[in-house]
Amino acid sequence: MVGDWVGRKKRVLSYADRGSILLIIYVAFSRGVVDRVWTQLGIGDLVLLTAILCALLTLVLAVTMLVGLKAMRLSREDSIVLQFCGSNKSLASGLPMSTVIFPGAQQSMVILPLMLFHQIQLIVCAIVARRFSHNAD
Template identity: 40%
Template sequence: MLKMLALDRFTILLFVMVILATFVPVSGHAADIFGVITTAAIAILFFLHGAKLSREAVVEGLMHWKLHALVFAFTFAIFPILGLAARPVLVPMLGQELYWGFLFMCFLPSTVQSSIAFTSVAQGNVASAICSASFSNLVGMFITPVLVSLFILGESKHDFDPTASIIQITLLLLVPFVLGQILRPYIFPYLKAMPKLVKAFDQGSILMVVYGAFSSAVVAGLWQQVSGTTLALLILACSVFLTIIMLLALYIPRWLGFNRADQKAVFFCGSKKTLASGVPMAQILFIGQPLGMIVLPIMIFHQIQLMVCGVIANYWAKQSSGEL
């Protein structure tokens, strides 16, 4: 493991992004520009995925309802149940406010771009990953506020309008993907001649998300809001929780008879939570609440999941290519 970490350039770059964001975070106008660049990179990534995938693979991905149902169960059933069950342990350990944030993290939808990118790097079922991750985010715009109002706020006093988020997801993910599908006869020959191009956008977009997300946390005063001991306990709680979820996401698809490519899609889509959608939701749902403490658990969990998934995705990619 140490040898693999030492020699894996992508894993090293993930840690470099976190360190860089800690000491040189992007902020202000530069953060706005960086956000635009990241958005463009994600759009290009989905355009390339659309151009790369055959129509048959897309149709198969759309029809794979068993896989989508399992990812949905992980995201909006298993995660919340485990989060609620952990209350007797986490409240004394973290305090009520951080536990609320931890539970809010459990109610969030899956990530989109990183789930798909990791699935692609690991040579999993990208078509199904695109459908599952996108569906998770669309449905999460409705389910997450309901879960928050039931188990955190008791009775939500604020309406949640998902229209803007749905339009944003559609424009950012679906439209480029469909455009790539339309232009596939013209684009695919170039992609075939440059097989490393999509992988570069896969990994590059993940690195940009890590740096941008962690920069936002640092600028918001991440290191001033909690003590070192509490932060260490939160990191431990997130790590243990992620380990449990990943073990379930690894073995349950095997027990249910999914093939190897589908197992990878379920693993990456079902074990992750979104920071990009989580922070805007928190700003709407937790008006008047300690927002910094609410979003801190998802910030920590997000960084850990990206780093761990980066190692696993590259390990599986080497397995598939016969390098291990």
């Protein structure tokens, strides 16, 4: 019953899902602008942080793929699921957790690595997913 309704409303629900994520990202980056987080960091620090986050994402994607295929001997499809789920760190869940873990801190600076990681992850995983879908055909 619910599955049928979701199937019929898939287009509207996907807009709601994407829209809510977009709003969370907008709020986080807006808070960063208000807190002047972009002027507190030098361009070198921002580039270094981005490089570290790219390396971290690459490492996690590689490790989860290897663990899925080699250590756990999962099928290719299940290994791909493990790879995406293992690397998925969401700004939507990280933002509320950071306010609880670091109360009173300048939240924009605390979540800056997550804000950047989330964007890098969305771009890279979209490219990887497209590549997997082309290889499946």
